């Protein structure tokens with residue numbers, strides 16, 4: 001994504017909030033305008049009130065000072081409320097858009113990228129972009145307004161002194177320009193390294209048992225120390241660049257103040273300027289340091305945001321492997337799960353070797369097919385094709401006569417359920433897990449699926465039954481219990497085609513048989529594909545297929561339509 005495309009993308013998230021943005025801008029401009037009053041009022045108090053010995057005027061000006069302070073505080077409170085809403089909504093919309101994109105990406109993407117890297121982009125980079133989109137732009141607008149207001153008042157007080165105070169501005173601009181490339185490089189490196197630390201924790205927490213049983217604790221700690229050491233290097237470098245940039249406004253402010261005192265002092269001595277005016281001018285000049293620093297910060301923040309935009313852009317540039325057809329076809333009402341593969345071949349990329357080739361077969365509705373073959377031969381890939389996580393690179397797959405590419409993805413995936421060997425569970429109750437693919441299912445239906453998959457066997461022993469909560473990632477369940485839950489989930493989904501990928505490998509022998517029988521009974525009229533290495537799982541199969549590099553061969557049984 002180019003910077004322009006990045007900005008256009010970002011603009012989409014800010015645009016819906018343009019009215020609130022305008023309101024925030026207006027209120028902060030109002031607050032800034034009010035904050036300009038006190039030095040001017042000070043001048044009036046000194047030059048008119050004190051010099052003219054007019055107590056009444058002093059009283060009036062002090063009341064005005066109080067009034068502007070109160071009004072400023074009220075405006076600032078109003079502004080913060082709207083600002084927070086604006087800022088949070090933009091951040092959340094950015095994250096939601098990114099999630100929606102990630103949800104369309106194929107398994108290949110997630111297999112090929114460290115979770116920590118994706119997390120760093122979704123979290124750190126998106127937050128940086130949002131800060132730029134809202135905070136920085138508002139700060140830029142406010143800073144510009146404030147500087148313009150200050151310059152206007154200073155021009156009224158003394159145009160000559162205003163010119164004097166601008167002496168160092170060109171130098172400031174040149175330094176900011178020179179620092180930019182370094183800042184960009186350092187920001188990218190910092191983002192990558194903080195992603196590595198996040199990734200380290202995600203990985204190590206997910207495999208703590210392996211770390212412990214391999215006695216790798218010290219090695220892992222040393223790895224974290226190394227990663228954090230690298231991070232500290234980057235933090236220091238960036239901090240130094242920031243400090244170099246940050247010290248500029250102060251330095252330049254100092255030079256400008258000295259110049260103004262020198263020139264202004266001479267003017268007062270020659271009677272060309274009143275003391276009150278010089279004091280007010282210096283006060284305004286001191287105030288200019290804040291917005292001037294802000295504007296310089298904006299220039300630097302933009303470079304950081306550009307880095308983050310590019311990193312998020314890399315995620316957005318990942319293309320989905322499959323998309324919904326523009327005009328989807330509906331499955332016929334009498335669809336029963338008739339699968340037909342015509343010359344199906346697949347490779348993971350143009351350069352990769354073909355994983356599957358020349359598969360021609362028809363699996364009649366209601367058939368039970370056993371699929372076997374050595375590991376790495378392409379069984380999981382074949383299943384991914386059936387659920388359309390990828391499209392075949394050659395040939396086509398039909399479900400009840402319709403090319404999978406012509407079906408809505410959601411409909412296809414509702415009709416073809418897969419129970420994988422390591423089916424993930426979510427944190428929640430047992431019932432939540434069973435209901436995941438069919439959220440509207442009734443309690444009775446959930447219980448029935450739980451009984452068929454023998455989930456009730458262990459759930460009923462728990463005080464809350466199916467309402468019992470399981471730990472995150474199903475940590476409190478045994479492997480076999482997790483598989484039974486995953487089977488119950490698929491049963492409740494009531495698919496036309498049920499694919500069990502080593503789905504009962506962790507269940508004991510007898511239970512595996514009982515579950516298989518229950519599935520065969522319940523899905524007697526539907527298509528079942530059982531992928532397994534165990535001959536046991538093939539009981540009652542109409543045909544046993546073996547996946548090989550050059551196609552699929554029929555080992556036993558028949559596949560007549």
Ligand code: ADP
Nearest residue numbers: 108111348355374375376377378379380381382
């Ligand atoms: P099986 O399920 O039969 O064990 P898979 O379908 O998982 O086999 O893998 C088939 C082949 O495809 C393997 O050689 C594997 O290395 C390769 N493969 C799997 N996923 C990817 C991927 N995302 N990118 C490239 N190659 C892959």
